[in-house]
Amino acid sequence: xxxxxxxxxxxxxxxxxxxxxxxxxxxxxxxxxxxxxxxxxxxxxxxxxxxxxxxxxxxxxxxxxxxxxxxxxxxxxxxxxxxxxxxxxxxxxxxxxxxxxxxxxxxxxxxxxxxxxxxxxxxxxxxxxxxxxxxxxxxxxxxxxxxxxxxxxxxxxxxxxxxxxxxxxxxxxxxxxxxxxxxxxxxxxxxxxxxxxxxxxxxxxxxxxxxxxxxxxxxxxxxxxxxxxxxxxxxxxxxxxxxxxxxxxxxxxxxxxxxxxxxxxxxxxxxxxxxxxxxxxxxxxxxxxxxxxxxxxxxxxxxxxxxxxxxxxxxxxxxxxxxxxxxxxxxxxxxxxxxxxxxxxxxxxxxxxxxxxxxxxxxxxxxxxxxxxxxxxxxxxxxxxxxxxxxxxxxxxxxxxxxxxxxxxxxxxxxxxxxxxxxxxxxxxx
Numbered sequence: 001x002x003x004x005x006x007x008x009x010x011x012x013x014x015x016x017x018x019x020x021x022x023x024x025x026x027x028x029x030x031x032x033x034x035x036x037x038x039x040x041x042x043x044x045x046x047x048x049x050x051x052x053x054x055x056x057x058x059x060x061x062x063x064x065x066x067x068x069x070x071x072x073x074x075x076x077x078x079x080x081x082x083x084x085x086x087x088x089x090x091x092x093x094x095x096x097x098x099x100x101x102x103x104x105x106x107x108x109x110x111x112x113x114x115x116x117x118x119x120x121x122x123x124x125x126x127x128x129x130x131x132x133x134x135x136x137x138x139x140x141x142x143x144x145x146x147x148x149x150x151x152x153x154x155x156x157x158x159x160x161x162x163x164x165x166x167x168x169x170x171x172x173x174x175x176x177x178x179x180x181x182x183x184x185x186x187x188x189x190x191x192x193x194x195x196x197x198x199x200x201x202x203x204x205x206x207x208x209x210x211x212x213x214x215x216x217x218x219x220x221x222x223x224x225x226x227x228x229x230x231x232x233x234x235x236x237x238x239x240x241x242x243x244x245x246x247x248x249x250x251x252x253x254x255x256x257x258x259x260x261x262x263x264x265x266x267x268x269x270x271x272x273x274x275x276x277x278x279x280x281x282x283x284x285x286x287x288x289x290x291x292x293x294x295x296x297x298x299x300x301x302x303x304x305x306x307x308x309x310x311x312x313x314x315x316x317x318x319x320x321x322x323x324x325x326x327x328x329x330x331x332x333x334x335x336x337x338x339x340x341x342x343x344x345x346x347x348x349x350x351x352x353x354x355x356x357x358x359x360x361x362x363x364x365x366x367x368x369x370x371x372x373x374x375x376x377x378x379x380x381x382x383x384x385x386x387x388x389x390x391x392x393x394x395x396x397x398x399x400x401x402x403x404x405x406x407x408x409x410x411x412x413x414x415x416x417x418x419x420x421x422x423x424x425x426x427x428x429x430x
Contacts, residue, residue, distance in 0.1 A: 021209070021212045022141075022201060022204075022207055022209065023141040023142055023150075023204070023211065023212035024212070025199055025201075026137065026138065026141050026199075026200065026201060027138060027141070027142075027150055027153060027154060029192075029195060029196060029199050029200055030134045030137065030138055030154055030157075031153065031154055031156070031157040032157065032192055032195070033093065033097070033130055033134055033157070033192055033196070034130065034131075034134060034154060034155065034157035034158045034161070035157040035158065035160055035161040035164075036100075036161065036185065036188045036189050036192055037100065037127055037130035037131070037158070037161075037189075038157065038158030038159075038161045038162060039158075039161030039162065039164060039165050039185060039188075040100070040104055040123060040127075040161075040185045040189075041069070041127060041158075042158065042161070042162040042165070042261065042283075042286075042287075043161070043162065043165035043169065043181070043185070043283070044065075044066055044069075044120075044262070045261060045262045045263070045264065045265055045266075045283065046165055046166060046169045046265060046280055046283050047169065047178050047181055047182070048062040048065070048066070049062075049265060049266050049269070050173055050177075050178040051116070051178055054177075054178070055110075055111065055112075057113055057116075058388075058392060059263075059266065059388045059391055059392050060385070060388040060389055060392050061113045062388060063262075063384035063385050063387065063388030063389075064113065064117065064384075064385070064388075065113065065116045065117050065120055066120070066262060066384050067381045067384050067385060068116075068117035068118070068120050068121045068124070069120040069121060069123060069124035069127070070124065070377050070380050070381045070384070071121070071124070071377070071381060072121045072124040072125050072128075073124040073125075073127050073128050073373070073377055074373055074374040074376070074377025074378065074381075075374075076124070076125050076128035077128045077131070077132050077370045077373035077374070077377070078367075078370040078371050078373060078374065079128070079370070080092055080096065080128040080129045080132050080133055080370060081132040081133065081136065081366040081367050081368075081369055081370020081371065081373070082366070082367050082370060084129075084132065084133035084136055084137075084366040084370075085136070085364065085365075085366040085367050088202050089133040089134075089136055089137040089202060089366070090137075090196070090200045090201065090202050092129045092133045093129050093130070093133050093134060093137070093196055093200065094193060094196050094197060094200070095129065096125070096126045096127070096128060096129025096130060096133075097126065097129070097130070097189055097190075097192055097193040097196060098126070098190075098193055099122060099123075099125050099126035099129075100123055100125075100126025100127055100129075100130065100189045101126070101186045101187075101189035101190045101193065102122055102123075102126070102186075103119055103120065103121070103122030103123025103124070103125070103126055104123050104182050104183075104185045104186035104189060105182070105183060105186035106118075106119035106122060106123075107119045107120055107123065107182040107186075108179040108180070108181075108182035108183045108186070109179070126189075128373075131349075131353075131369075131373070132366055132369045132370040132373060133366060134154070135151070135154075135350075135353045135365075135369055136356075136365045136366035136369060137200075137202075137203075138150055138151060138154050139151070139354075139356075139365055140203050140204070140211065140365070141203070141204060141211055141212065142211050142212050142213050143211045143212065143213030144213075144358075145213055145302060146212065146213030146302070147302070147354060148298040148299050148300070148301040148302035148306075148354060149298060149299045149302060151294075151298050151350045151353070151354055152294045152295050152296075152297065152298025152299055152347075152350070153294075153295065153298075154294075154350075155290075155294040155298065155346055155347070155349075155350040156290070156291040156294045156295055156346070158290065158346060159286075159287045159288070159289070159290025159291040159293070159294060159342070159346045160287060160290075160291055161287070162283055162284075162286060162287030162290060163283070163284045163286075163287025163288045163290075163291070164287070165181075165283060165287070166280055166281060166282070166283025166284030166285075166286070166287055167284050169181055169280060169283075170276065170277055170280050172184065237360055237364055237367065237368055237371070238371075240359075240360075242359050242418055242419070243360075243368070243371075243372075245414055245415075245417050245418050246352065246355055246359075246372065246415070246418060247371075247372050247375040248375065248414050249310075249314075249352075249410075249411045249414035249415040249418075250352050250372055250375045250376050250379070250411075251375040251376065251378055251379040251411075252379065252407045252408070252410040252411035252414060253314055253317065253348055253379070253407070253408060253411035254375070254376040254377075254378075254379030254380050254383070255379035255380065255382055255383040255403075255404065255407040256317060256318070256321065256379075256383075256404045256405070256407040256408035256411060257317060257341065257345050257348060257404075257408075258379070258380040258383045258384065259383035259384075259386075259387045259400060259401065259403070259404035259407075260321060260324070260338075260341060260401060260404055261286065261341070261345060262383070262384060262387070263387055263388075263391070263397060263400075264282050264283075264286070264338055265279045265280060265282055265283065266279075266391075267397045267401075268282055268331070268334060270391075270397070271329055271396065271397060272329045272330075272331055272334055273329075274331055278331060281335075282334070282335070282338050285335055285338055285339050285342060286338055286339070286341070286342035286345065287342065288339075288342070289338075289339045289340070289341075289342030289343040289345075289346075290342050290343070290345055290346030290347075291346070292343060293342070293343040293344055293345070293346050293347045294346045294347050294350060297309055297313070297344075297347045297351075298347060298350060298351070298354075301351060301354065305420055306351050306354050306355050306358055307355075307415060307418050307419075307420050308420070309347070309351055310348070310351045310352065310355075310415050311412065311415055311416060313344040313347055313348055313351065314344075314348075314408060314411045314412035314415060315412055316340060316343070316344050317340075317341055317344050317345075317348075317408045318405055318408035318409050318412060319340075320337045320338075320340040320341045321341070321401060321404050321405035321408055322405050323337045323340075324337050324338075324401055325398065325401055325402060325405065349376070352372065352376075353369050353372075355418075356368035356369045356372070379407070383404070383407075386400065386403065387400040387403075387404075390403075
């Protein structure tokens with residue numbers, strides 16, 4: 001019989017022959033945390049067309065519900081990041097899983113726009129602990145030379161969650177209605193709460209081991225931060241121009257990708273004339289391509305740098321959005337272009353988050369990622385409101401998608417202003 005105390009205490013297999021390093025257990029648990037969280041977040045684009053059809057909501061209402069989630073998410077994420085650094089990531093993740101499960105269960109009971117906004121806002125509070133603390137925790141368990149690989153594996157979780165929702169939701173909607181999807185997600189969140197209680201650990205030092213990955217430190221050792229360089233949060237984070245440039249770029253690309261991703265199923269049905277099944281399949285394409293993107297590009301970012309990979313990603317998103325404007329009503333072309341956006345959608349947020357570990361002291365990773373979240377959230381909120389209002393007033397997504405393309409170009413230009421890590425390091429050393 002398995003002794004849970006033995007499981008909880010045996011997290012030291014860092015020497016050869018001692019078994020699996022606990023970093024991989026942490027990565028596996030966090031993978032499923034993200035899978036559930038992002039199935040609930042990105043799966044909204046699948047569920048809300050059925051909600052507005054059966055409850056009589058408008059598309060602007062659909063955007064408002066999502067924005068209620070995002071509004072509390074961006075307010076709580078900096079707090080979650082700070083609390084994770086202050087009180088421990090494990091504690092914050094477990095509490096937030098409980099709140100997430102409650103919010104998703106409430107979503108299955110709503111009948112009015114106000115109730116939906118309140119319920120999804122509760123889920124947003126819980127979701128604040130499913131990104132910033134999770135990303136910070138995984139970065140602490142892997143050496144800087146292996147962070148890209150680890151974060152790539154981790155982030156395939158939200159692509160897989162979206163893909164599974166795209167495949168399963170038509171079946172769920174047929175037999176259980178859209179309410180069943182929310183209850184299923186809530187149950188999964190509670191199951192993961194129990195798994196986290198048993199297996200999650202705060203850091204390698206608490207287990208008497210070291211981060212997995214071996215080798216030396218990255219150039220300049222910026223990500224670790226020692227002595228006076230890591231003491232002053234204001235001076236070394238908020239007074240750093242890189243923090244604000246990356247944040248502005250994050251805002252712009254978030255607007256671009258959420259403006260298309262949230263409304264792509266409705267666009268496919270409204271303007272491309274696709275059936276419900278064909279339109280829903282866009283989510284599966286998007287999700288599968290997310291997995292391919294994070295698994296391939298995050299390891300490449302360890303070699304070529306986060307800035308270069310973000311630049312390539314933002315450029316490809318802008319080109320794909322331009323393609324949808326030109327030929328998006330062809331379902332074959334739409335499938336291909338949504339696949340391209342999916343390929344870079346998942347990797348976008350991980351690459352931006354990984355910049356925290358590259359350019360800022362290790363002890364402030366959670367705080368930096370959390371402080372960047374309002375940039376991301378504001379971009380997504382504006383995209384939902386503006387896209388929904390434009391479509392309701394014009395009956396078309398063309399102008400809204402054009403604005404998305406412009407924002408993708410802005411995100412590309414801004415990230416070009418960030419120095420590559422090697423350049424930043426050489427200045428730091430001098």
